[in-house]
Amino acid sequence: MPSRPTPPRPAPPRNRFGLPHLGLGLGLRTVHYEALLATRPAVGFFELLTENYLATDGRPARIAEQFAEQWPLVLHGVSMSLGSADRLDFGYLRQLKQLAERVNAVWLGDHVCFTGVAGRNSHDLLPLPYDEANLRHLVRKVRAAQEFLERPLVLENPSTYVTFGRSTMGEAEFLARLADEADCALLLDVNNVYVSCRNHGWDAADYLAAIPYDRVVQIHLAGHTDHGTHCIDTHSAPVCDPVWQLYAEVERRSGGRSTLLEWDEEIPPLADTLAELQKARRFQASGARRLVRAGAVGSGT
Amino acid sequence: MSRRARRAVAPTPTAPATSRAASVGPLQRWFQAAVMHPQGSAAPLARRRLATELLPSATLSAAERLDLYAHSYFLRLRDVLRHDFAGLLHALGDAEFDRLARRYVAAHPSRSFTLNDFAQRLPRFVARAPLPPRWRARRRFLVELATLERAVDRLFHAPHVPPLAPSALGELAPADWASAQLRPIAAARLFAFRHPVNRWLQAVYDGAKPTPPARDELPSFLLVHRHEWRVWRSTLSEPQHALLAALFAGVPLAKAVQRAARVGGKEPLLRIGEWFREWSGAGLFAAIERDGTAPRARGRKLPGTTVDGNSPAPRWTETPRHLVRTETPRHRVRGGRR
Numbered sequence: 001m002p003s004r005p006t007p008p009r010p011a012p013p014r015n016r017f018g019l020p021h022l023g024l025g026l027g028l029r030t031v032h033y034e035a036l037l038a039t040r041p042a043v044g045f046f047e048l049l050t051e052n053y054l055a056t057d058g059r060p061a062r063i064a065e066q067f068a069e070q071w072p073l074v075l076h077g078v079s080m081s082l083g084s085a086d087r088l089d090f091g092y093l094r095q096l097k098q099l100a101e102r103v104n105a106v107w108l109g110d111h112v113c114f115t116g117v118a119g120r121n122s123h124d125l126l127p128l129p130y131d132e133a134n135l136r137h138l139v140r141k142v143r144a145a146q147e148f149l150e151r152p153l154v155l156e157n158p159s160t161y162v163t164f165g166r167s168t169m170g171e172a173e174f175l176a177r178l179a180d181e182a183d184c185a186l187l188l189d190v191n192n193v194y195v196s197c198r199n200h201g202w203d204a205a206d207y208l209a210a211i212p213y214d215r216v217v218q219i220h221l222a223g224h225t226d227h228g229t230h231c232i233d234t235h236s237a238p239v240c241d242p243v244w245q246l247y248a249e250v251e252r253r254s255g256g257r258s259t260l261l262e263w264d265e266e267i268p269p270l271a272d273t274l275a276e277l278q279k280a281r282r283f284q285a286s287g288a289r290r291l292v293r294a295g296a297v298g299s300g301t
Numbered sequence: 302m303s304r305r306a307r308r309a310v311a312p313t314p315t316a317p318a319t320s321r322a323a324s325v326g327p328l329q330r331w332f333q334a335a336v337m338h339p340q341g342s343a344a345p346l347a348r349r350r351l352a353t354e355l356l357p358s359a360t361l362s363a364a365e366r367l368d369l370y371a372h373s374y375f376l377r378l379r380d381v382l383r384h385d386f387a388g389l390l391h392a393l394g395d396a397e398f399d400r401l402a403r404r405y406v407a408a409h410p411s412r413s414f415t416l417n418d419f420a421q422r423l424p425r426f427v428a429r430a431p432l433p434p435r436w437r438a439r440r441r442f443l444v445e446l447a448t449l450e451r452a453v454d455r456l457f458h459a460p461h462v463p464p465l466a467p468s469a470l471g472e473l474a475p476a477d478w479a480s481a482q483l484r485p486i487a488a489a490r491l492f493a494f495r496h497p498v499n500r501w502l503q504a505v506y507d508g509a510k511p512t513p514p515a516r517d518e519l520p521s522f523l524l525v526h527r528h529e530w531r532v533w534r535s536t537l538s539e540p541q542h543a544l545l546a547a548l549f550a551g552v553p554l555a556k557a558v559q560r561a562a563r564v565g566g567k568e569p570l571l572r573i574g575e576w577f578r579e580w581s582g583a584g585l586f587a588a589i590e591r592d593g594t595a596p597r598a599r600g601r602k603l604p605g606t607t608v609d610g611n612s613p614a615p616r617w618t619e620t621p622r623h624l625v626r627t628e629t630p631r632h633r634v635r636g637g638r639r
Contacts, residue, residue, distance in 0.1 A: 055415040056458040058488070059530035079414035085326030092414045117329040121411045122336060122374055126329075133324040161369040163356040166328075201359055229360035230369070 050077035109154030129164035159233035172210035236265035341371030464584030540565025
């Protein structure tokens with residue numbers, strides 16, 4: 001009996017911005033510079049922490065150029081402070097735009113948060129209440145930043161540790177409305193989803209169900225520290241099993257997105273970091289199989 | 302296109318009207334003030350609105366949740382200082398350094414998107430900060446140590462200026478020697494310290510755990526510069542320092558050598574060729590400028606260019622890269638209550 005032909009694997013749906021699927025990437029860290037340049041492993045892309053490559057004309061600037069010659073780069077910032085009551089810092093945006101041009105960044109982004117107000121910078125991703133006033137304010141600033149940068153921003157869900165009494169909607173709903181009304185893209189940090197859901201008692205499945213995947217262009221994976229009473233997004237450990245399961249679900253829902261591993265504390269040698277990144281393939285395959293199965297059933301009946 | 306050219310500015314657009322800022326600003330200012338306050342949730346300003354603004358979780362009170370941010374704020378900035386000032390940290394010890402850092406963070410909160418300049422006021426701050434008794438008499442040493450460590454970080458990020466080829470000096474016509482001005486690269490600084498801070502700092506880098514230096518002062522002279530993307534520290538003799546200080550100030554070569562001779566006698570005249578070969582090879586100079594109005598010394602050789610001295614070469618020490626902060630700490634190191 002002839003075997004049934006394998007259904008063609010569907011191409012991952014394109015996001016609405018037409019941004020490419022870059023495969024599996026790594027957050028670029030100084031401890032790996034030399035090993036990466038010497039061994040040139042098969043990494044789909046690297047993510048640069050924007051602020052580390054701004055306001056410097058030294059080695060970081062040279063390194064960015066060296067990596068840009070060999071790999072696709074994306075820029076991921078922490079200081080755009082889009083949610084802040086302060087005005088946009090156009091000096092910062094101008095430098096960001098120039099850096100993006102210099103390294104030919106495929107996309108650039110930041111976080112749904114504020115990092116400071118009244119001229120100060122906490123250098124942390126401070127949380128916003130999820131209410132109409134903050135949504136309206138954020139939409140205006142995201143639109144203005146995008147207009148200046150001449151490209152869509154890719155904004156990440158932060159890990160959060162407090163709940164504001166004045167919030168009127170959930171985080172996923174806030175992100176979905178922001179993305180729609182500001183016409184921006186999203187970076188879904190799956191570890192942050194897990195951490196925030198643990199800290200706030202939210203249901204991660206409900207969270208993921210509310211995300212508009214046609215606006216998601218990148219996924220973050222990372223490890224965290226579980227203190228029992230709360231989780232901290234430390235990026236200091238391998239990705240835990242529950243986060244891998246959430247990732248598989250996101251892959252299933254999205255059809256596959258550029259996926260990046262972050263590791264910022266207790267960073268292991270490059271080989272171990274790459275091995276952790278390669279684990280993602282298992283869950284991508286799992287998600288793809290389920291997607292194919294669902295598609296086959298749907299088309300065959 | 303050069304990097305400088307690429308940095309050509311575009312007109313600044315008008316910032317978007319932030320009519321909504323009035324409604325989101327007060328809460329942000331309160332939250333930030335509580336996070337940045339050394340007492341965190343226990344500060345009176347934090348307590349006033351805590352119960353109305355923040356909710357508890359199933360496992361943490363609203364105050365405990367706020368303190369996750371407050372603790373992280375200080376620890377993150379403290380760690381930036383610890384990373385950039387490993388020598389000062391070793392000198393003061395963990396507890397005293399943390400006290401200093403807490404005062405500094407409170408006095409000079411960051412106002413920039415980059416942490417590269419966060420510590421720029423620390424050397425001056427050390428000059429006035431309360432210190433334990435054993436360090437009061439050596440405050441000058443601590444200030445000099447902080448000054449050196451700050452310089453290393455600053456030069457790591459300083460503007461890049463392509464250095465002259467090492468052969469460029471040799472190609473200078475003899476007639477131009479007297480009036481030539483040697484312009485250093487932007488990433489170079491000279492120091493005249495009253496203490497051997499570089500030697501002491503190197504001992505820290507080497508893990509030697511040096512003890513506080515003797516109270517007797519021992520002057521030291523130092524060149525710190527960046528070459529091939531690395532920051533180097535090199536000890537200088539006093540005449541070498543005098544010569545470079547004059548050149549860095551734009552003094553023509555002949556007069557600069559005269560100034561060096563005032564503190565070094567004949568040594569500068571005998572060794573100047575050797576010195577310039579070393580400095581040129583290390584990428585210290587960016588340009589030779591000739592002053593057309595200055596009288597030319599016809600046919601005169603650069604003093605000392607044919608003399609090969611026997612003194613040991615300056616000590617070139619690369620600042621370990623892992624001690625030069627390049628990563629903006631991004632993720633929190635939170636010591637929340639359990």
